[in-house]
Amino acid sequence: MPLGPLRPSPLVEQAAERIREHIAGGHWPVGSKLPGETTLAATLGVGRSTVREALRALAGAGLVQARQGAGVFVTATAPHEDWPTRLRTAELADLYEVRMLVEVQAARLAAERRTDADLTTLDAALDRRRAAADEDDAAFVDADIALHTAVTAAAHNPVLADLLAEFTPVLRQGLIDLIALLDLRAGDAAHGQARHAALVEAVRRRDPDAAERVSREELGGMLEHLRAG
Known part of the structure; x- marks a missing residue:
């Protein structure tokens, strides 16, 4: 499934879900580095701030982790249960x-x-x-x-x-x-x-x-x- 532009709202939730689907589907396996915010924003058709919030939500679910100076990496394929x-x-x-x-x-x-x-x-x-x-x-x-x-x-x-x-x-x-x-x-x-x-x-x-x-x-x-x- 290509990433593609998103519908107007709610953009953060949609962006997070689309990235999560690609992680779960193996497009970005555990340990791999996600594309940068600028690339993701352009691919999804949203602003960088929307991508940043989506990645923050995915980090909260235990799916990704930001490493200072290195980027955002996939840490799991399924979210942790709260x-x-x-x-x-x-x-x-x-x-x-x-x-x-x-x-x-x-x-x-x-x-x-x-x-x-x-x-x-x-x-x-x-x-x-x-x-x-x-x-x-x-x-x-x-x-x-x-x-x-x-x-x-x-x-x-x-x-x-x-x-x-x-x-x-x-x-x-x-x-x-x-x-x-x-x-x-x-x-x-x-x-x-x-x-x-x-x-x-x-x-x-x-x-x-x-x-x-x-x-x-x-x-x-x-x-x-x-x-x-």
């Missing part, structure tokens, strides 16, 4: 493994660092989870996630809290679907309430070993369901 996209397309079991890495450590830290205000929040979240046993799966999962979020917040590590917040929205729908698919609440509407209460109690007692153990057991049980499915 983090939100990667999370949306991840397997639920993979997300849950990461959740365990975050929350097990968070539970341990929460037991070491919790404040009286944290305990008030945890007790309220535990009560809300218990009450949600009488509600639908979505409300129950929301209450469950709120409790786990409160435990992570009690660790007083904003990076851990941010990590959990990143994949919680994707995890939420997966858990709702899993509960319905496996009918996990059929015999116990408050699925795992005793273990969650034990987790809160371990945090209250400032017992990091117990908090870590309970968290690992609770999350590990759900991960087994995911792997079995």
Whole structure:
């Protein structure tokens, strides 16, 4: 496919897409140098500023890299997925493994660092989870996630809290679907309430070993369901 002139708008997006197509098609293989801005601009029928913006977008996607004094080189034939996209397309079991890495450590830290205000929040979240046993799966999962979020917040590590917040929205729908698919609440509407209460109690007692153990057991049980499915 020849490059050829472009339609009037949106020029930057069109230029980036046309160059991307040529990279993906092998016209410019990985490691090769792209034509200069002036050449690309003339071939595409746009200004150099449009080409410059298009190349910047392609660099952001991981397809090209500018090397000072040398030019722009192809570094990949397919764009890198951004983090939100990667999370949306991840397997639920993979997300849950990461959740365990975050929350097990968070539970341990929460037991070491919790404040009286944290305990008030945890007790309220535990009560809300218990009450949600009488509600639908979505409300129950929301209450469950709120409790786990409160435990992570009690660790007083904003990076851990941010990590959990990143994949919680994707995890939420997966858990709702899993509960319905496996009918996990059929015999116990408050699925795992005793273990969650034990987790809160371990945090209250400032017992990091117990908090870590309970968290690992609770999350590990759900991960087994995911792997079995």
